[in-house]
Amino acid sequence: MKDKVRIVKTTSEHPDFENLIKALDESLWERYPELKSDYWGNNILELNPNVVILYIEDKAVGCGCFKKYDKNTIEIKRMFVSPEVRGMGLAQTILRELEGWAHELGYSFSVLETLYKQKETIALYQKTGYDIVDNYDPYLGLENSICMRKPI
Template identity: 85%
Template sequence: MKENIRIVKTTSENLDFVNLIAALDKSLWERYPELKSDYWGNNILELNPNVVILYLEDKAVGCGCFKKYDTNKIEIKRMFVSIEARGMGLAQTILMELERWAKGLGYSFSVLETLYKQKEAIALYQKAGYVIVDNYEPYVGLENSICMRKPI
């Protein structure tokens, strides 16, 4: 299966990324309709030069990106694997690629936020070495958010 995987470093302007993010947003709003007003302001697709897209059989099935959080930390954002490609370890592949990229740029830590119902995501991040920490900005006071951190 791994020989059919291709990882591409790109930007948030990539149409495959835009389409995957639309699917991610749709799945989040279906799972958390009650939170849309609390989180919509954090759900802006900014221009980002640090995007990874994972292709399986030449079809874009997963993505993730990171942005600078502070001088030595990046924040993992927009992690998503389409439903038909789940259960193959692809999210872990995307996460490792993002961490390698950030480390190569001189960052020492990675932080991320996910929501409490994202049990699969929380398990993935913990398996990858992330630990739950106090919520950081802009998630302070948002009880549905789970924030995590890891040295990279």
């Protein structure tokens, strides 16, 4: 199956990315209905030129993107792998692709935010070298957020 994986670099305007983000949002609001009002403002899909979509055969099954956080740092956003293909290392593939792309563009660090119930996600990020750090803006004071950082 992994030999049929294809990665496409694109923008947030790609219809497959938009569809995957809808699935991501649905899964988050299902898992965290009580947080929707706190996080909705941080969940805006702005135009982003740094999007990766992962395909198995011709089906879009995963995505992620990054945006500039500061002059040396990117923020990983919108990481998602469809439930039916989880456990195959696809999230690590997406993450490596995003980090490599950011490094090529001259960035030295990556930060990200996830939610406290995302135990498998936190474990994935730690396995790939991220350390938990104090919450950064705009997650300051949001107790449900876990912020992480790593050099790339």
